[in-house]
Amino acid sequence: MNWIMPKDWKIRYKKELDLSKKYEEEGNLKETWRYLERAHLIGQYYPIPHTGIHFRMLLFAIDQKDIKEIAGQLIRVLFGWLGSWLNKIPVGNTGGANVPIFQPMPIPEDLLDLLSEADQTSKSLSGLKKK
Template sequence: MHRTFTQRVAGYVDAELSNAKEARSAGNPQQEFTHLERAHVLGQESTYWHVKVHVLMLAWAIRNSSVREALGQVFRIIGAATKTAFGMVPQGNTGGANVSPFKKMPISRDLAALIQKAKSGV
């Protein structure tokens, strides 16, 4: 059975989302957002994961009363839903409103290795 990138990267994205939930439960919103950013980098080449992580970032913004982040995420959800399938994503971008949605950013070695594993199907 041929699995897609979306399926192959799922475990890695889910692990970061689980870490985000743990940080939220521990009352650490900054750590929670850091894990959401890592999930974003991992899944941004998958429309499903890209949109899902931006929706979770929007929920984070609402819970933390960040109007700037919430507005930024609404814009990013639209972009993720309409541009990802065409490969129009800036690699490594962490997805928060604190960075331009068009800015390419370096990918940490650990995340780059996981992305490569998911792409190669290993």
């Protein structure tokens, strides 16, 4: 079970969240969302950060009055933690309602070192590699 996020992951997760806040304050909503997605890529392996990032995405969707995103995030807030807890997540998935919930996606190049323990070989749900 993945309960405690490693320190270097926490630092990077917070950095991505800080950048999303910075861009939101500047009114750059596209970049705000991009950095929320990047935080999701990191946080989805751990139940609490995974739920937290979906909650932030939900608040952003509410602020934007985006009904499709609100509905998608409500589902993810309610059930996303379970996939993290079971280590069965769609590796690389950006977490928005614009992509299928169980769709694995490529991890961005600049996050590959940090997420090197992610099982990218699976074509379905996986998570962190078994040790």
